[in-house]
Amino acid sequence: MSRALPKYNKRRVAFIGGAAAVALSGTVIAGFALAGETSEGNGNSARTLAGPGxxxxxxxxxxxxxxxxxxxxxxxxxxxxxxxxxxxxxxxxxxxxxxxxxxxxxxxxxxxxxxxxxxxxxxxxxxxxxxxxxxxxxxxxxxxxxxx
Incomplete structure (x- = not known):
């Protein structure tokens, strides 16, 4: 017995999935920015951030x-x-x-x-x-x- 999801549940699932994808993309972008990697150096130019003291x-x-x-x-x-x-x-x-x-x-x-x-x-x-x-x-x- 298959039950169809109401229209608002489908939207909620799509919204949550989209939000997760955006958050994951932002994390990946932030990770590259913090590591100092650029596309020019093919990932070989990572820099170390200074210690916080x-x-x-x-x-x-x-x-x-x-x-x-x-x-x-x-x-x-x-x-x-x-x-x-x-x-x-x-x-x-x-x-x-x-x-x-x-x-x-x-x-x-x-x-x-x-x-x-x-x-x-x-x-x-x-x-x-x-x-x-x-x-x-x-x-x-x-x-x-x-x-x-």
């Missing part, structure tokens, strides 16, 4: 005053979060080589990383400040730089 951030741990025992767990948790944020930013940097314009790294990676680090460093200062003198100026340690 690494992001380095000031060490917050070494700049902290004595951490009260009551704040140690929260401070340690936030110091670990700072390490995680840096690791994720370096991964994003490596994964996005060649994307965006000249300010891409600053706007898409370093700027958001600084914002996250400011919030995390402020949480550390607040945790210490609950039972001891709240450290001042830790937010100056939030900005990170790109080293090539």
């Amino acid at each position: 690494t992001i380095s951030c000031p060490d917050v741990r070494s700049q902290l005053p004595a951490v009260p025992a009551s704040a140690k767990a929260e401070v340690d948790r936030n110091l670990t979060l700072l390490d995680t944020q840096l690791r994720e930013a370096n991964t994003r940097l490596a994964d996005t080589v060649g994307q965006g314009g000249p300010d891409f790294v600053q706007n898409a990676i370093l700027g958001p990383l600084k914002d996250k680090r400011v919030a995390t460093v402020n949480r550390i200062a607040t945790a210490i400040g609950r039972t001891a003198a709240k450290p001042q100026g830790l937010d100056t340690l939030a900005a990170c730089t790109l080293t090539k």
Whole structure:
């Protein structure tokens, strides 16, 4: 018992198939563009993209005053979060080589990383400040730089 597909299902299948073909073509074209291959060199002129560099951030741990025992767990948790944020930013940097314009790294990676680090460093200062003198100026340690 064969059942014919309604007209809208046939269009949906054709549309999905066409979209997949366009996406696949775009991937192939982008792959050739990123590899630097041209038709003139018969694929023998591939170039290597420059390495992305690494992001380095000031060490917050070494700049902290004595951490009260009551704040140690929260401070340690936030110091670990700072390490995680840096690791994720370096991964994003490596994964996005060649994307965006000249300010891409600053706007898409370093700027958001600084914002996250400011919030995390402020949480550390607040945790210490609950039972001891709240450290001042830790937010100056939030900005990170790109080293090539």
